[in-house]
Amino acid sequence: MTKRLAKHVLPAVIEWTPHRLIARLLGGFTPIFMLHRIVADGLAVEGHTPAFIEQCLSYIRKHRYNPISLETYGRLRLAGEPVPARSVVFTIDDGFKDQCLVGGEVFGKYDIPLTCFLITDFIDGRLWPWDDQIRYVLDSTPRRQFAVKLMDGSDFAVDLASASPHGNARLLRNRLKEIDQTALYDWLPQFYRAAEVDVPAAPPAHYQPVSWAEANAFVARGHGIAPHTCSHRILSRLQEETSSREITAAAARVRQEVAQAAPVFAYPTGRRQDFGEREYSAAAAAGFSCAVSTVPAAAAPRDHRYALPRFSLPENFTDFIQYLTYIEVVKSKYYRRSRRSM
Numbered sequence: 455m456t457k458r459l460a461k462h463v464l465p466a467v468i469e470w471t472p473h474r475l476i477a478r479l480l481g482g483f484t485p486i487f488m489l490h491r492i493v494a495d496g497l498a499v500e501g502h503t504p505a506f507i508e509q510c511l512s513y514i515r516k517h518r519y520n521p522i523s524l525e526t527y528g529r530l531r532l533a534g535e536p537v538p539a540r541s542v543v544f545t546i547d548d549g550f551k552d553q554c555l556v557g558g559e560v561f562g563k564y565d566i567p568l569t570c571f572l573i574t575d576f577i578d579g580r581l582w583p584w585d586d587q588i589r590y591v592l593d594s595t596p597r598r599q600f601a602v603k604l605m606d607g608s609d610f611a612v613d614l615a616s617a618s619p620h621g622n623a624r625l626l627r628n629r630l631k632e633i634d635q636t637a638l639y640d641w642l643p644q645f646y647r648a649a650e651v652d653v654p655a656a657p658p659a660h661y662q663p664v665s666w667a668e669a670n671a672f673v674a675r676g677h678g679i680a681p682h683t684c685s686h687r688i689l690s691r692l693q694e695e696t697s698s699r700e701i702t703a704a705a706a707r708v709r710q711e712v713a714q715a716a717p718v719f720a721y722p723t724g725r726r727q728d729f730g731e732r733e734y735s736a737a738a739a740a741g742f743s744c745a746v747s748t749v750p751a752a753a754a755p756r757d758h759r760y761a762l763p764r765f766s767l768p769e770n771f772t773d774f775i776q777y778l779t780y781i782e783v784v785k786s787k788y789y790r791r792s793r794r795s796m
Contacts, residue, residue, distance in 0.1 A: 482536060483752040483783050484527060486543040488764040492560070494552040497660045501552075502767060504560050510767070510774050511564040514542060519778070523567035523678050525716040528743030531759050542778060543753075545569045545746060545764065547682055547720055549577050554664040554672040562675045570664075570672060571682035571720040574707040577666060582657040583686045584638050585627050588645070590658065592619035592626075595649035602648040605641050606633040612649070631723060635691040666711040678716035681708045686722045689733050698736040705740040717743050724748030724764070734760040752783055 491501030514521055520541045530537050544561065546553045549572035561568040575581050598615045610629055612622050630638065646653050657663070664672070669679045681704035683689070689697040701719065708715045719737050721729045724747040737745045737760045744759045751763035765777045776782050 482539070483754050483780075484537050484541045484543060485752045485778055485782075486524065486527070486545060486746060486762060486764045487767045487777070488746075488748065489544070489546040489553070489557070489767045490548070491550060492546075492552045492556045494556050497552065499552055499660050502769070504556060506769070506771070507557075507560050507767075508563070509771055511561065511566055513771075513775070514566065514778070515564055521564075521566040523716070524569040524680075524718045524744070524746070525678055526567075527753070528718050528759070531755075532743045537755075543569075544767075545571065545720065547571045548583060548686070549573055549663050549669075549682070551662045551664050551668070554668050554677075558672045558675050558677055561677065565676070567677055569678035569680055569716055569718065570669070571680050572664070572669065572704075572708060573682050573684070573686045574704045575684045576663045576686070577669070577711075578707070579656075579663075581639055581685060582661055582663070584630075584642060585623075585686070586661055587642055588626055588630075589619065589623045590654075590661065591646055591649045591651050592623050594651045597650055600648050600650075602645050604629065604633060605635070605637050608633075631688055631691070631725075631728075633691065635687040636693065636696065638687055639685065669712055673712060673714050678718070679708060679712045679714075680716040680718045680720070681705050682720045683722055688723050688728045689721060690728050690730060694732050697733060698739075701733065701736040702740050705742070717741055719745040719760075721745060721747055729761070734758070752777075 489502060491499045492507070493499055493501050493503045518540070520538050522541050522543060524543050524545055527537060527541070527543050544566065546557055546568060549570060553570055557568055557570070573583060576583060592612065592614070595614070599611070599613050601609050601611045604610055610626055612626070614622060643653060673679055683700040684704045684707070685700065687700065689700060692700065705719070719740070719742045721733065726747070726749055729747070742760070744762055746762045746764050748766070749763040750765050752765070753762045757763065768774050768777065
């Protein structure tokens with residue numbers, strides 16, 4: 455009952471609120487949303503449905519929000535110009551086929567730009583994302599329990615008898631995020647062997663990347679293509695030279711293949727500990743106007759241009775409205791003040 459009431463009352467309360475007053479009280483803020491996978495016909499993909507995305511985009515158009523590209527947002531920030539009120543940005547990470555084909559169509563229907571960040575070695579067929587390979591192995595293994603030695607020499611125990619493949623994958627990915635990732639892709643065959651899973655010659659259908667031709671068609675529809683490193687390894691878990699090369703080489707590859715590449719960047723995983731000053735310098739040297747993380751918050755003028763926060767697009771429409779509007783900003787301010795007073 456409460457959720458049903460909130461679904462109908464919250465939008466009305468928000469629209470009755472004087473927006474100029476909100477902007478004066480809270481300062482400028484811009485929600486940047488991040489998607490991952492989009493459900494597509496014939497593919498076993500876990501993600502947002504096109505119908506839910508359309509519900510969100512329809513709300514934005516109906517209530518006269520101002521959808522802008524991340525490239526536009528970065529250009530305004532670089533120039534020191536104010537971002538228009540009620541602006542909102544949408545992004546999607548990695549470069550899977552569903553992201554550009556289905557996402558491009560759905561967002562194009564509402565004339566709302568979507569920026570897709572590509573893992574360039576994935577698009578070029580040199581690899582597919584390590585975190586998705588872990589999930590694939592755990593979905594495919596015939597073994598209920600097994601152990602594997604990680605790159606740092608520590609052991610990790612997989613126990614599918616007591617936790618789901620998703621749960622085991624989350625635990626293993628979290629372990630791998632905390633150790634040096636230089637040899638991560640060299641380690642993966644060992645994981646396949648331990649799980650008794652054959653290494654596929656190419657990514658399975660639901661892990662197929664977009665092609666460069668499809669990426670250019672995505673741009674032609676009014677969307678943006680930008681780099682997400684070469685290999686999707688966590689930059690702070692690499693040596694400085696390797697981290698810098700992941701950024702600059704990915705930027706060069708995207709610009710080589712996409713004539714109108716967006717000068718923006720997304721950090722793999724994107725937690726606060728996954729990047730720092732050396733990555734800011736590399737992003738600036740690569741000519742990016744801004745870079746985005748996965749730290750959940752609305753972007754504000756005080757945020758570093760190379761450490762912009764993003765909200766994951768929620769699965770619940772009421773939560774989407776909360777993140778889109780001032781409600782989440784008010785909650786965050788109250789939470790910070792409460793913590794300071796403790």
